[in-house]
Amino acid sequence: MRPWWEVGVLYQIYPRSFQDSNGDGIGDLAGISARLDYLVDLGIDALWISPIFPSPMADFGYDVADYCDVDPRFGTLADLDRLIEAAHARGLRVLLDLVPNHSSDQHPWFVESRSSRTNPRRDWYIWRDPAPGGGPPNNWISDFGGPAWDYDEATGQYYSHAFLKEQPDFNWRNPALRAAMMDVLRFWFDRGVDGFRIDVLWHMVKAADFRDNPVNPAYSPEMGDMHRVLQTHSTDQPEVHAIAAEMRAIAEANGGRLLIGEIYLPVDRLMAYYGTADAPGVQLPFNFQLIDAPWRADALAEIVRSYEAALPPGGWPNWVLGNHDRPRIATRVGEAQARVAAMLLLTLRGTPTLYYGDEIGIADVVVPAAQVKDPRELREPGLGLGRDPVRTPMAWDAGPHGGFSDGEPWLPLHDDAAIRNVAKQAADPAAMLPLYRDLLALRRTHGALATGDIADITGTDDILSYARTENGECLLIALNLSGGERRFVLPDNMEHPRLLLSTVPDWRRGDEDGDGRTILLAPDEGVILLNE
Ligand code: NOJ
Numbered sequence: 320m321r322p323w324w325e326v327g328v329l330y331q332i333y334p335r336s337f338q339d340s341n342g343d344g345i346g347d348l349a350g351i352s353a354r355l356d357y358l359v360d361l362g363i364d365a366l367w368i369s370p371i372f373p374s375p376m377a378d379f380g381y382d383v384a385d386y387c388d389v390d391p392r393f394g395t396l397a398d399l400d401r402l403i404e405a406a407h408a409r410g411l412r413v414l415l416d417l418v419p420n421h422s423s424d425q426h427p428w429f430v431e432s433r434s435s436r437t438n439p440r441r442d443w444y445i446w447r448d449p450a451p452g453g454g455p456p457n458n459w460i461s462d463f464g465g466p467a468w469d470y471d472e473a474t475g476q477y478y479s480h481a482f483l484k485e486q487p488d489f490n491w492r493n494p495a496l497r498a499a500m501m502d503v504l505r506f507w508f509d510r511g512v513d514g515f516r517i518d519v520l521w522h523m524v525k526a527a528d529f530r531d532n533p534v535n536p537a538y539s540p541e542m543g544d545m546h547r548v549l550q551t552h553s554t555d556q557p558e559v560h561a562i563a564a565e566m567r568a569i570a571e572a573n574g575g576r577l578l579i580g581e582i583y584l585p586v587d588r589l590m591a592y593y594g595t596a597d598a599p600g601v602q603l604p605f606n607f608q609l610i611d612a613p614w615r616a617d618a619l620a621e622i623v624r625s626y627e628a629a630l631p632p633g634g635w636p637n638w639v640l641g642n643h644d645r646p647r648i649a650t651r652v653g654e655a656q657a658r659v660a661a662m663l664l665l666t667l668r669g670t671p672t673l674y675y676g677d678e679i680g681i682a683d684v685v686v687p688a689a690q691v692k693d694p695r696e697l698r699e700p701g702l703g704l705g706r707d708p709v710r711t712p713m714a715w716d717a718g719p720h721g722g723f724s725d726g727e728p729w730l731p732l733h734d735d736a737a738i739r740n741v742a743k744q745a746a747d748p749a750a751m752l753p754l755y756r757d758l759l760a761l762r763r764t765h766g767a768l769a770t771g772d773i774a775d776i777t778g779t780d781d782i783l784s785y786a787r788t789e790n791g792e793c794l795l796i797a798l799n800l801s802g803g804e805r806r807f808v809l810p811d812n813m814e815h816p817r818l819l820l821s822t823v824p825d826w827r828r829g830d831e832d833g834d835g836r837t838i839l840l841a842p843d844e845g846v847i848l849l850n851e
Contacts, residue, residue, distance in 0.1 A: 323412065324514075324577045324602065325635050326769050327364025328665070328759060329672040331516075333643045334368050334393055335379065336712045337675055339724035346712070346723070348394035352402045354715075355409055357741065361678065361752075362759030365412035367516045367579070369643060371399070372418075375425050377485035378694055379710075380416075381518060382423035386503040403511045412513035414577065419500050420522045421486040428499075429487050436474050443496040444487045445479035446471075447529060458531045459553045464544035464699045467553065481522050481553065483694055491523050491562055504569050514570065514577030517563075517601065520592065521582045524559040526552035543704050555588060564598035571599075579603040579637075586629050593634040603637045603670060609663070610645050614652050616800050620778025623667065623785070627773065636669025641677055647709050649682040655843035658754055658822040659798050662845035665758040666787065666796045668773040673755075676713050679744050680751040683708035684733050692730065714740035749824065757820055761847065765819075767792040768847075775810060782807055782840065793850040794819070799840040808837050809848075816848040 338350030348371065358366060370380035371393040380390070389396050406413045422429055431440040447456035447468070455468035456477055461484075468477040469484040479488045489496055504515070532548035563580065570576040580592050580601040586608070594600030608622050630636060640648045640660055649657040657680055664671045686707040691697060696705025712728045714721030714736040720728050721736040733739060744750035762769045771789030778784075781801035787794045795813050799805045809816060816835075826841040840846065 321770060322575060322577075322602075323364065324670055327412070327670065328362070328762065329365050329367055329414070329579075329670060330358060330361070330363040331642060331672060331674050332366050332368045333675060333710050334371055335729060336710055336723070338713065338715070339726070339728070342725040343392070344724050344726040344728045345392050347392065348389065348398040348402050352398070352405050355402075355405055355411065358411060359409050360756070362756055362763065363411070363673065365414055365513065365577075366406070367414040367672070368416065370416045370418055370518075375423055375485065377423065377483050379692070381418055382421070382425075382483065382486045383418050384423040384425045384427075386422075386500075387506045400510065407511065412577075413511075414514045414516055414579070415507055415512050416518060417504070417515040418518040419489065419491075419503075420481060420519045421488045424485045424487055428496075432487075433471055433474065433478070436476070439495075442490055442493045443499075445490045445525065446474075446476045447479070448476055457529050458548055459529075459550075460532075460545050460548055462545045463695055479525070481519070488525070489523075492527070492558070497562070497565075501565060501569060504566060505573075508569070508573040508576055512576070514579070516579045516581060516605075517566070518581055520563065520580035520601065520604075521555045521559065521584055522553070523562060524556040525554075526556055541702055543699055543702055555584060560591060560594060560598065560600055563592060563600040564594055567594065567599050567601065577602055579605060581605050583607060586626055590629050590631055590634065593631050596633075602635065605639055605672070606637050606669070607639050607645075609638055609640050609660075610642075614656065614800060616778035616781050616783040616798075618778070619663070619783050619800070620776050620785075623773070624776050627668070627776075636667070637672065638664055638667050638669050639672045639674075640664045641674040641709070642672075643674070643710050644706055645709065647674070647681060647683050648677055649680045650708075654680055654682075654751075655802070655822075656800065658751065659800065659843055659845040661751070661755055661758060662796065662820075662822055662847065663783070663798055665755075665762060666768055666794075666847060667785075668771070668787065674709075676711075678752055678755040679714065679739055679741060681711070681714070681733050681739065684711040684731060686711075686730060690731065716740050716742040754822060761820060765792060765794060765849070766790065767794050781805055786810075786812075795848045795850070796845070797838075797840065797848070798845040799843060802842045804842060805840045806831060806837050807840050809835075813848060813850050815851040817851050819847045819849050821846045 335346050337346045339346050340349040372383045373385040373390045374380045403413050432444045455466045459467040461467045530552045535549050578601040582604050592600045592604035693705045693707045711730045712723035716722040717737045721732045744752035767787045767789035771787040774786045776785045784797040797807050823841040823844040831837040
């Protein structure tokens with residue numbers, strides 16, 4: 320029997336923006352509970368909720384002040400228990416977001432750690448003396464720009480922070496810290512959580528000697544300050560794999576819970592996060608390649624082929640099209656190609672992760688300067704690095720604020736929310752939402768799409784095509800990545816093709832060469848064919 324997460328589809332919820340239940344303009348857990356039936360109808364299998372723990376919200380929850388409770392803005396522990404129970408009753412799994420690289424500077428552990436050099440928790444975080452002659456201990460740069468070090472006047476040392484200074488880095492070389500964080504996993508597993516997405520897993524361990532990072536020869540200012548140096552010594556250290564393996568052992572001891580690692584690394588280094596047969600790592604090291612991929616058939620074919628070839632024995636693939644940190648797919652490739660992208664995501668081999676709102680085609684929202692909330696944008700404005708545009712509220716209906724909240728939403732909705740919303744799209748067969756539903760339904764009725772092998776990955780003449788096969792069933796996917804018509808010659812093994820789904824449902828197709836071996840794809844059309 321395959322584990323559920325190999326067969327199923329994940330759906331990321333950014334909780335501030337999914338559904339508000341109390342009119343404060345911020346989404347919450349009771350709101351998510353109220354929308355579970357929508358998620359069941361959509362056809363997903365598990366939701367991953369970005370952090371809901373008590374937090375000063377310097378980085379909107381990725382600065383955790385208590386790992387074992389719920390922030391009042393999102394509700395209570397009881398609300399979370401109810402959400403998990405209601406999700407399970409509907410056959411949905413619930414994943415939380417574990418943030419183990421850093422806590423909030425308001426976490427009691429850090430308050431103790433900074434209180435004196437001799438405090439027992441001093442070593443739970445990374446403290447270093449100033450460089451000889453003064454200044455930060457080395458040249459490491461925060462991912463949000465500026466030095467990755469902040470000076471503590473009272474104790475005369477610097478602490479490391481890969482992100483904001485309000486997010487001090489844990490010292491994972493300290494056994495007591497390590498044990499305390501492992502208890503956090505157990506706490507949530509005991510409450511019924513089905514797994515975790517692990518924030519910046521590759522950042523967790525830093526080189527023991529804190530060597531300077533090499534200067535990045537390709538740096539230019541519009542890339543953002545963090546790219547001045549290569550993160551050679553501040554990330555992806557070999558010791559991280561034993562930590563992932565310990566987390567995995569806890570996940571397995573609790574009946575096979577799921578761990579997903581957030582890791583932005585080249586494929587060859589990403590693969591190490593699957594671990595080894597003796598020390599398995601996370602089941603799914605997130606594969607973000609589609610987010611940055613050039614939208615071309617040849618480039619995408621090469622990405623799929625090389626990723627498949629790089630997987631370790633038994634390693635299960637996964638694909639991601641968007642998340643709360645990166646531009647939305649509708650903005651990256653346009654609405655017509657976003658439909659093709661949906662077909663790609665949901666027909667490749669491997670577990671797909673959907674990002675809330677992509678199923679109705681929300682694009683990046685222009686957030687006026689005065690309304691900007693994201694510290695990433697506030698620290699390096701104007702470079703397009705801010706993440707508010709991709710974190711805007713979901714639109715459910717044509718009512719005030721798209722049915723998201725009775726109050727003023729924390730971020731503005733997309734301009735076309737009155738027509739781009741769940742209720743409207745559910746009633747419009749040509750809209751994005753029915754396409755997502757159809758694709759998700761097809762994965763359930765055609766096992767080959769969910770778990771079958773992938774073969775014949777080809778990218779020529781603007782068409783990306785591949786076959787999915789399982790137990791004698793064979794499906795062919797052909798995606799026209801261009802805005803023009805394209806002729807697609809069926810491979811010989813597609814003897815009796817039947818069209819199961821098209822992203823351009825009203826396209827009138829002829830028999831191009833008279834013998835049924837060539838089909839004319841509409842501009843921006845993707846098709847799924849079944850060999851009957
Ligand atoms: C990655 C998260 O996805 C991002 O939103 C956050 O700002 C950083 N990690 C820091 O936790």
